[in-house]
Amino acid sequence: MDMHSFLLVFWIGVAGLSLLLYVVLDGFDLGVGILSLVACDEDRRGLMMASLSSVWDANETWLVLLGGVLFGAFPPVYAALLQGLYIPVIVMLFALIMRGVAFEFRHASGRKWLWNFTFGLGSLGAAVSQGVILGALIQGWPTEAGNYVQSGWHWLTPFTLLTALGVVLGYALMGAGWLILKSTGEMQDRAYQRGFWLLMGTLATGVLVLALTPLQNAHIAARWTGSSALPYALAGGVAVFAALLTIWAYLKRHEYWPFLGTLLLFTASFTGLVGSLYPYAVMPGLTWNAAAASTGTQLFMLVGILPLIPIMLIYNGYQYLVFSGKVDGVAYGEDHSG
Amino acid sequence: MSATLVTDLSRAQFALTALFHILWPVLTIGLSFFLVVIEALWLKTGDVDYYRHARFWAKLFVLNFGVGVVTGLPLEFEFGTNWAEFSRFAGDFFGAVLGFEGAMAFMLEAGFLGIMLLGWKRVPRGVHFFATLMVAVGASLSALWIVMANSWMQTPAGGTVVNGHFVVTDFWAAMFNPDMIWGVSHMWVAALEVGCFVVGGVSAWYVLKNRNPAFFMKSLKMAVLAAVLITPLQIFLGDGSGQSVFAYQPAKGAAIEGHWHTNPLGQGAPWAVVAWPDAEKGGNDWALEVPNVLSVLATHSWDGQVKGLLDIAPQDRPPALPLLFYSFRLMVAIGFYFFALMALSLWQAWRHGWHEQDWQQRSWLLKGWLWAVPLGYVAVEMGWIVREVGRQPWLIYGVLRTSEGASKLPASSVMFSIAGYSLLYIVLAIAFFIFARRWLRKGPDLTLKPPQAPPHAWQDRRT
Numbered sequence: 135m136d137m138h139s140f141l142l143v144f145w146i147g148v149a150g151l152s153l154l155l156y157v158v159l160d161g162f163d164l165g166v167g168i169l170s171l172v173a174c175d176e177d178r179r180g181l182m183m184a185s186l187s188s189v190w191d192a193n194e195t196w197l198v199l200l201g202g203v204l205f206g207a208f209p210p211v212y213a214a215l216l217q218g219l220y221i222p223v224i225v226m227l228f229a230l231i232m233r234g235v236a237f238e239f240r241h242a243s244g245r246k247w248l249w250n251f252t253f254g255l256g257s258l259g260a261a262v263s264q265g266v267i268l269g270a271l272i273q274g275w276p277t278e279a280g281n282y283v284q285s286g287w288h289w290l291t292p293f294t295l296l297t298a299l300g301v302v303l304g305y306a307l308m309g310a311g312w313l314i315l316k317s318t319g320e321m322q323d324r325a326y327q328r329g330f331w332l333l334m335g336t337l338a339t340g341v342l343v344l345a346l347t348p349l350q351n352a353h354i355a356a357r358w359t360g361s362s363a364l365p366y367a368l369a370g371g372v373a374v375f376a377a378l379l380t381i382w383a384y385l386k387r388h389e390y391w392p393f394l395g396t397l398l399l400f401t402a403s404f405t406g407l408v409g410s411l412y413p414y415a416v417m418p419g420l421t422w423n424a425a426a427a428s429t430g431t432q433l434f435m436l437v438g439i440l441p442l443i444p445i446m447l448i449y450n451g452y453q454y455l456v457f458s459g460k461v462d463g464v465a466y467g468e469d470h471s472g
Numbered sequence: 473m474s475a476t477l478v479t480d481l482s483r484a485q486f487a488l489t490a491l492f493h494i495l496w497p498v499l500t501i502g503l504s505f506f507l508v509v510i511e512a513l514w515l516k517t518g519d520v521d522y523y524r525h526a527r528f529w530a531k532l533f534v535l536n537f538g539v540g541v542v543t544g545l546p547l548e549f550e551f552g553t554n555w556a557e558f559s560r561f562a563g564d565f566f567g568a569v570l571g572f573e574g575a576m577a578f579m580l581e582a583g584f585l586g587i588m589l590l591g592w593k594r595v596p597r598g599v600h601f602f603a604t605l606m607v608a609v610g611a612s613l614s615a616l617w618i619v620m621a622n623s624w625m626q627t628p629a630g631g632t633v634v635n636g637h638f639v640v641t642d643f644w645a646a647m648f649n650p651d652m653i654w655g656v657s658h659m660w661v662a663a664l665e666v667g668c669f670v671v672g673g674v675s676a677w678y679v680l681k682n683r684n685p686a687f688f689m690k691s692l693k694m695a696v697l698a699a700v701l702i703t704p705l706q707i708f709l710g711d712g713s714g715q716s717v718f719a720y721q722p723a724k725g726a727a728i729e730g731h732w733h734t735n736p737l738g739q740g741a742p743w744a745v746v747a748w749p750d751a752e753k754g755g756n757d758w759a760l761e762v763p764n765v766l767s768v769l770a771t772h773s774w775d776g777q778v779k780g781l782l783d784i785a786p787q788d789r790p791p792a793l794p795l796l797f798y799s800f801r802l803m804v805a806i807g808f809y810f811f812a813l814m815a816l817s818l819w820q821a822w823r824h825g826w827h828e829q830d831w832q833q834r835s836w837l838l839k840g841w842l843w844a845v846p847l848g849y850v851a852v853e854m855g856w857i858v859r860e861v862g863r864q865p866w867l868i869y870g871v872l873r874t875s876e877g878a879s880k881l882p883a884s885s886v887m888f889s890i891a892g893y894s895l896l897y898i899v900l901a902i903a904f905f906i907f908a909r910r911w912l913r914k915g916p917d918l919t920l921k922p923p924q925a926p927p928h929a930w931q932d933r934r935t
Contacts, residue, residue, distance in 0.1 A: 213557070
């Protein structure tokens with residue numbers, strides 16, 4: 135394997151890993167925010183947010199890493215995605231701004247309900263825009279010299295609304311799994327109940343998206359049916375297994391398998407779906423290979439970033455360890471404001 | 473017509489989002505080092521007041537940090553959304569540097585922030601101190617990469633243009649481009665300076681109000697001592713940056729100074745203290761000039777030659793000349809104000825010591841510190857206006873014009889995002905000021921006792 139192909143694979147891998155980590159980590163984080171919208175009182179909302187206080191910021195930085203990696207290693211992909219998806223990206227940023235400041239400001243505010251609501255609304259907005267972006271990526275959009283130049287909103291179709299629904303339900307499902315891990319008593323009971331129905335909803339929407347995807351995108355249809363179908367069948371198999379595992383975990387009211395099973399479900403479906411787009415980064419027409427920055431740049435970035443990735447994973451893991459266990463609103467509140 | 477409109481809208485949006493964003497990281501960087509020093513003093517001396525200081529300032533830090541993080545996010549994506557052509561053109565270097573920023577700095581500071589803010593009872597003191605240090609290092613690394621990327625746009629180096637995009641041939645030369653050392657150090661010290669004068673100004677407020685004056689004399693003293701290093705250093709760095717501008721970006725230098733006619737050899741260029749530069753007329757409407765001073769400022773020699781605007785093609789001249797002229801002067805004036813405040817405070821301490829009663833008798837000095845709080849921010853904003861507007865009409869100086877770098881977007885899309893950002897940022901700013909005011913009024917908790925941290929992170933963490 136020559137240097138060029140190696141770097142290409144490496145950077146697609148890093149971009150994919152950042153995206154996956156972002157989707158699952160900020161996914162449960164946004165999911166807790168979405169669930170907080172339907173929580174019955176402010177104390178409960180406060181506890182939900184307290185369970186995220188040490189992790190939300192680090193989770194969101196995977197998105198920053200993704201942006202940086204795409205910009206550096208695949209500048210045309212970075213440009214085409216952001217230019218072509220201008221409105222959904224901007225809405226996502228607005229939503230992430232809202233929930234980020236809501237998180238920090240609620241500690242200082244007497245009107246907790248206002249910031250809790252802002253947090254929930256921001257979480258929902260971010261999930262909806264990410265779902266729309268996913269749908270738009272599957273559909274692709276027409277470009278001239280890399281730019282979307284037509285008027286009209288190519289990203290707003292029944293299909294992208296369906297993927298948005300799927301992402302909202304899926305994130306909320308992960309959020310429920312996280313809350314099962316972090317809570318006790320009645321709050322945990324609620325999380326089990328909501329989680330189960332969210333699981334059903336996610337699976338139903340997921341199957342529908344899966345069924346409609348080949349109609350949206352001939353390239354993916356060819357991938358799933360041709361001789362190259364084996365890896366996708368494998369990913370599908372893992373997803374089915376993960377779905378069954380999660381259903382079992384919910385029925386058994388297991389403590390951590392609802393969360394871990396959902397993570398596996400997301401990882402498998404994500405890998406299968408995004409993998410199906412390969413070799414395209416943006417459909418139609420922009421391949422990863424054509425978008426790659428010069429070999430020198432990709433090597434330069436490799437030298438700078440590769441040693442950091444294990445370090446980042448280790449200290450993010452350390453942080454989860456330090457703050458593991460059930461969330462205790464009093465202790466967190468005290469720590470923060472005292 | 474429409475393309476120009478969209479470019480102007482994207483410029484306006486970038487100016488709005490960047491000028492708003494920069495307000496927060498400067499305090500994050502400055503305050504993070506203050507927190508490192510104060511925690512180190514606590515660990516070293518065992519004086520519980522330092523612990524209480526750490527907890528008190530950390531509350532301001534977290535309010536400020538939150539806004540900094542969320543307002544930084546749009547900037548990372550704005551190069552793609554609004555400057556897609558620039559991203560394609562310059563991604564080979566610029567994108568790589570932004571990738572470093574994302575990987576190293578942001579992760580470091582966000583990763584350790586949780587432990588720094590919430591981990592007092594959960595990790596040993598040494599680990600906590602390390603986390604505080606990493607947050608400071610991360611924030612500074614962030615500034616290093618971002619300003620490095622920006623300085624490359626000012627003085628591009630290290631590559632060639634192939635097939636319509638920039639290909640790096642020498643990463644070292646691109647990273648250490650001519651402006652980089654000056655740009656990064658000037659900005660980093662500006663952040664320390666803002667932090668220093670915010671800490672000093674807030675402390676002076678409490679001393680002035682006679683609220684826990686002894687407690688706050690400790691932090692005011694630290695601010696004065698830090699200013700002894702910071703304020704002269706910043707003037708030196710500002711002077712160096714200015715010379716670098718005249719050497720590498722003559723159009724920007726001439727625009728900042730309202731300098732129209734290249735001075736003949738052997739005859740020094742005069743410096744306009746105040747003037748009204750008029751682009752239409754091609755000269756200053758009026759000016760108060762001091763002979764030879766511009767040559768001294770720009771070249772450090774009595775009669776060094778300084779290129780005038782009239783020797784630069786009209787289409788290569790920066791716009792908004794009075795804005796550049798006066799932004800620059802305001803920034804410089806504030807830099808000297810800080811220096812004078814430091815000198816007067818040092819004089820006060822030398823004559824009368826650090827007793828709060830003596831300082832309270834000189835309320836004008838304490839008020840001078842109060843004024844310094846907003847002025848630091850004003851200086852930073854003025855500096856960025858000079859730096860960025862002065863680079864126009866280029867996006868990458870001499871290489872890519874601003875009009876060539878903008879995304880092709882419907883104007884309505886950009887109007888939508890500008891409206892959204894304006895609304896969000898107004899709400900953010902108001903909310904921040906309400907909470908900061910509340911923090912200020914509430915004051916420190918002088919009954920806090922240091923936590924009994926577990927000796928190891930993995931013990932007793934479920935409290």
